[in-house]
Amino acid sequence: MSDLKLAKLPERTPVKRTIMVLPELDQALRDYAAVYRATYGQAESVEELIPFMLTAFLDSDRSFTKARKEVKVEEPAEPLRRRGRRSVSRSASIPSTTNPED
Secondary structure (H helix, E strand, C coil): CCCCCCCCCCCCCCCCCCCCCCHHHHHHHHHHHHHHHHHHCCCCCHHHHHHHHHHHHHHHCHHHHHHHHHCCCCCCCCCCCCCCCCCCCCCCCCCCCCCCCC
8 A cells, every 4th residue: 555645534524513502692693794794795604604713713722722632532432323312422421320229
């Protein structure tokens, strides 16, 4: 196998996230989209801007960048599958609890 300069490309399948925001944040996001349109002369929806806003925020957070390098994030052995129940995110860990009276 050849030793290419370009590494294997990372996973690029988009992941859909649904969030709820307070009315004040919703208004601020809509205002940001309006300022973006006035600045660049091109309208972009809030939904299109949010991923880039989050990326810029995370990239500028030096403490997060440092901590992310120090903390080992464990990946599941196999992908989580939906079985009609709510699935648990990769980063979430829910301890099991038992009731001694059962």
